[in-house]
Amino acid sequence: MPIALEATTLSDAAFVVRPLPEAVFRCGALAETPRRARQLGGRRVLLVTDPGVVAAGLAERLRALLVADGLDVAVFSGVEANPTLSNVTSGSAAAGDPDGLVIVALGGGSSMDCAKAIALDAVNDGPIRDYCIAASLGETGVIDPASAAPRRQPTNALPLIAIPTTSGTASETNGAGVLTDESENRKIFISNPLTRPAVSLLDPELTLGLPPYPTATCGMDALTHAIEAFTSNRVTPYSDAIALQAIRLVGQWLPAAVDDGNDLEARAQLLLGSHLAGVAFATAGLGMCHALGHPLSAVLHQAHGQTLTTMLPHVMGFNLPERTNRYAAVADALGAADATADNDTNAHAAIAAVRALAERVGIARSITEMGGSSDHLPELVRQAMSDVSMLTNPRPASSDEVRALYLAAL
Amino acid sequence: MPIALEATTLSDAAFVVRPLPEAVFRCGALAETPRRARQLGGRRVLLVTDPGVVAAGLAERLRALLVADGLDVAVFSGVEANPTLSNVTSGSAAAGDPDGLVIVALGGGSSMDCAKAIALDAVNDGPIRDYCIAASLGETGVIDPASAAPRRQPTNALPLIAIPTTSGTASETNGAGVLTDESENRKIFISNPLTRPAVSLLDPELTLGLPPYPTATCGMDALTHAIEAFTSNRVTPYSDAIALQAIRLVGQWLPAAVDDGNDLEARAQLLLGSHLAGVAFATAGLGMCHALGHPLSAVLHQAHGQTLTTMLPHVMGFNLPERTNRYAAVADALGAADATADNDTNAHAAIAAVRALAERVGIARSITEMGGSSDHLPELVRQAMSDVSMLTNPRPASSDEVRALYLAAL
Numbered sequence: 031m032p033i034a035l036e037a038t039t040l041s042d043a044a045f046v047v048r049p050l051p052e053a054v055f056r057c058g059a060l061a062e063t064p065r066r067a068r069q070l071g072g073r074r075v076l077l078v079t080d081p082g083v084v085a086a087g088l089a090e091r092l093r094a095l096l097v098a099d100g101l102d103v104a105v106f107s108g109v110e111a112n113p114t115l116s117n118v119t120s121g122s123a124a125a126g127d128p129d130g131l132v133i134v135a136l137g138g139g140s141s142m143d144c145a146k147a148i149a150l151d152a153v154n155d156g157p158i159r160d161y162c163i164a165a166s167l168g169e170t171g172v173i174d175p176a177s178a179a180p181r182r183q184p185t186n187a188l189p190l191i192a193i194p195t196t197s198g199t200a201s202e203t204n205g206a207g208v209l210t211d212e213s214e215n216r217k218i219f220i221s222n223p224l225t226r227p228a229v230s231l232l233d234p235e236l237t238l239g240l241p242p243y244p245t246a247t248c249g250m251d252a253l254t255h256a257i258e259a260f261t262s263n264r265v266t267p268y269s270d271a272i273a274l275q276a277i278r279l280v281g282q283w284l285p286a287a288v289d290d291g292n293d294l295e296a297r298a299q300l301l302l303g304s305h306l307a308g309v310a311f312a313t314a315g316l317g318m319c320h321a322l323g324h325p326l327s328a329v330l331h332q333a334h335g336q337t338l339t340t341m342l343p344h345v346m347g348f349n350l351p352e353r354t355n356r357y358a359a360v361a362d363a364l365g366a367a368d369a370t371a372d373n374d375t376n377a378h379a380a381i382a383a384v385r386a387l388a389e390r391v392g393i394a395r396s397i398t399e400m401g402g403s404s405d406h407l408p409e410l411v412r413q414a415m416s417d418v419s420m421l422t423n424p425r426p427a428s429s430d431e432v433r434a435l436y437l438a439a440l
Numbered sequence: 441m442p443i444a445l446e447a448t449t450l451s452d453a454a455f456v457v458r459p460l461p462e463a464v465f466r467c468g469a470l471a472e473t474p475r476r477a478r479q480l481g482g483r484r485v486l487l488v489t490d491p492g493v494v495a496a497g498l499a500e501r502l503r504a505l506l507v508a509d510g511l512d513v514a515v516f517s518g519v520e521a522n523p524t525l526s527n528v529t530s531g532s533a534a535a536g537d538p539d540g541l542v543i544v545a546l547g548g549g550s551s552m553d554c555a556k557a558i559a560l561d562a563v564n565d566g567p568i569r570d571y572c573i574a575a576s577l578g579e580t581g582v583i584d585p586a587s588a589a590p591r592r593q594p595t596n597a598l599p600l601i602a603i604p605t606t607s608g609t610a611s612e613t614n615g616a617g618v619l620t621d622e623s624e625n626r627k628i629f630i631s632n633p634l635t636r637p638a639v640s641l642l643d644p645e646l647t648l649g650l651p652p653y654p655t656a657t658c659g660m661d662a663l664t665h666a667i668e669a670f671t672s673n674r675v676t677p678y679s680d681a682i683a684l685q686a687i688r689l690v691g692q693w694l695p696a697a698v699d700d701g702n703d704l705e706a707r708a709q710l711l712l713g714s715h716l717a718g719v720a721f722a723t724a725g726l727g728m729c730h731a732l733g734h735p736l737s738a739v740l741h742q743a744h745g746q747t748l749t750t751m752l753p754h755v756m757g758f759n760l761p762e763r764t765n766r767y768a769a770v771a772d773a774l775g776a777a778d779a780t781a782d783n784d785t786n787a788h789a790a791i792a793a794v795r796a797l798a799e800r801v802g803i804a805r806s807i808t809e810m811g812g813s814s815d816h817l818p819e820l821v822r823q824a825m826s827d828v829s830m831l832t833n834p835r836p837a838s839s840d841e842v843r844a845l846y847l848a849a850l
Binding site for chain 2: 039040041042043044047048049050051052053054056057234267268270271272275279282294297298299301302306309
């Protein structure tokens with residue numbers, strides 16, 4: 031029997047399904063870029079990418095396609111792994127005159143997030159920092175929802191085409207981006223319909239050959255998106271269906287993709303799984319695993335998916351009392367449920383399955399193994415408590431409880 | 441155990457997920473209409489609706505909301521149950537000057553489809569018929585894909601807000617519309633991204649009180665969308681997840697909505713189920729049940745959902761050899777699968793469950809009971825063979841096979 035979820039009451043539900051980019055899925059979709067750029071009014075393109083994509087030859091391949099079509103192309107390839115505000119201003123400088131300009135992001139979440147910020151920065155007055163969200167704690171020690179807005183609202187943004195080369199962030203599905211404010215060494219956000227890509231080109235061939243470690247961290251990022259979207263405090267039957275499908279695809283195909291970087295079928299399944307996870311969290315939001323992972327990335331300079339992987343079993347354990355039945359369904363989607371067991375048992379099986387998957391793909395690491403120590407705890411807790419993803423976690427957490435979760439992962 | 445579907449191969453897949461309208465789901469969403477119309481640049485609104493919606497008082501309620509906000513409002517309430525090209529030209533005449541005009545469709549599929557055609561007709565030269573698709577048969581006796589395009593491509597359309605008052609067509613999810621060409625007594629289509637609503641307001645309260653018969657026919661329309669999307673020749677893991685969820689919601693809640701028109705929870709579930717079915721078929725397409733239902737509606741002037749309900753078990757029987765495992769999953773989603781049985785048995789159980797649901801909601805009718813006879817068969821077959829939905833059916837059908845399906849339903 032499938033795990034029976036209680037029906038979500040809808041007569042008192044209120045949610046918005048925001049528009050998504052047009053998504054084109056096929057091997058070879060990269061070749062559509064020039065035509066799509068022209069459809070968006072482009073005569074010039076700023077290609078935003080990172081050194082890894084340049085080294086893989088993909089940036090030059092795309093640049094040549096665009097130039098062959100008669101488009102004028104500038105390349106900004108200085109996106110760092112955790113993109114900074116300086117990356118954004120450097121990219122805007124490379125953009126030049128915004129008239130007839132289309133931004134094309136080619137890369138992982140870092141390139142796509144940075145490209146969104148460049149798309150804003152190029153056509154709005156003042157520093158990009160003014161358009162970013164840096165939430166702060168209210169007097170009660172939990173995040174002040176009023177602080178979850180930027181100082182200034184942008185009026186415009188350049189059109190954007192997103193071309194992911196990794197399967198993880200799903201940044202191609204939404205208008206959100208995570209940046210590092212170097213001056214405070216913390217993560218800040220942009221989140222705006224204006225920076226949503228007009229088109230996302232999902233070309234599995236571009237994700238071939240990514241080494242095992244980033245393949246694993248990106249895949250676990252996608253899995254975390256899907257699990258958090260499926261268990262947030264804003265779930266809908268819409269996002270539920272998509273999130274569970276994403277959990278199935280990533281759980282089933284991630285080991286094969288890590289084992290063999292050239293397994294095109296596994297790469298294709300992961301690319302769609304990652305995209306679906308993004309579609310799900312665009313409606314349902316995320317949760318505390320993201321809130322606890324972001325500070326670890328900011329403080330220890332670790333990959334986003336690594337820090338999520340480290341925290342996920344602990345956060346699931348904390349949320350389990352509020353989401354027992356849903357975690358049982360997660361176990362089912364991961365092929366780890368026992369049809370004869372009760373939901374509590376299967377919920378714990380979901381946590382065990384997530385741990386086992388992290389070990390199977392070689393990224394089960396403690397905070398200590400990532401270079402952290404108990405000295406970092408106060409800063410980690412402080413940043414986590416003011417992360418906007420806390421707002422959609424199914425179970426509220428005090429700073430003591432967050433500290434305990436970091437300690438458990440130490 | 442859940443029914444195991446074979447994995448869909450993705451390394452050689454090619455599909456596009458088209459953008460969807462922003463969807464706002466909540467009781468009371470109707471009140472957002474003035475703000476949304478202004479966001480779309482509206483100073484004037486043409487409210488497109490039908491006599492039933494007017495009689496229910498909903499049209500006046502919305503008109504008053506718009507006027508109270510200072511918007512200039514014209515009302516066209518002449519949409520027929522199967523809207524005609526004359527309805528479209530009458531609506532355009534009521535629209536007047538298109539400058540600053542937003543079209544608001546309030547009603548079922550007929551009002552929404554007609555509103556899309558008005559949104560085109562108001563700003564494009566020449567007769568609306570030129571912008572419609574009327575597919576024709578090629579020399580081999582099957583539809584000529586080249587004929588599945590309009591004579592002229594529109595350049596523009598007025599912005600549209602869709603507010604469904606029934607849960608069935610999911611016209612609020614897409615840019616497609618079905619119209620009746622009175623001169624030929626056949627169904628023709630518009631299908632264009634320009635006529636996709638910018639916003640869909642899903643307000644379950646508006647669907648309260650719809651009588652049992654239209655509730656049942658609309659619900660079976662939604663179920664047919666979901667089943668055809670889940671078994672078409674263009675399925676993706678994306679549309680699969682959404683289609684199965686739609687099957688679950690409609691199967692579970694339709695009887696309650698038919699039994700008690702004021703069951704708000706059932707109405708809310710159906711409204712979302714219908715919307716999800718539309719999201720699924722926007723990517724995966726439909727199938728032969730729609731191709732065989734459209735001519736029955738055109739020739740016998742029956743409700744769209746009624747003619748689908750009449751044909752669905754027969755079409756499923758025809759498609760079963762090509763979709764055994766998927767029909768077994770449909771049975772599972774309808775709560776009709778036997779976990780100990782094989783997929784073939786469960787696939788037949790899906791057909792039985794669809795028949796049982798049609799009887800349960802009181803609309804299991806033969807073609808004869810709808811006023812048809814064997815005299816109509818040649819015309820029905822002729823129209824069905826040239827319906828664009830034939831192109832996405834999982835099993836090709838000859839005109840003899842189509843005739844046999846109509847005969848079985850006679």
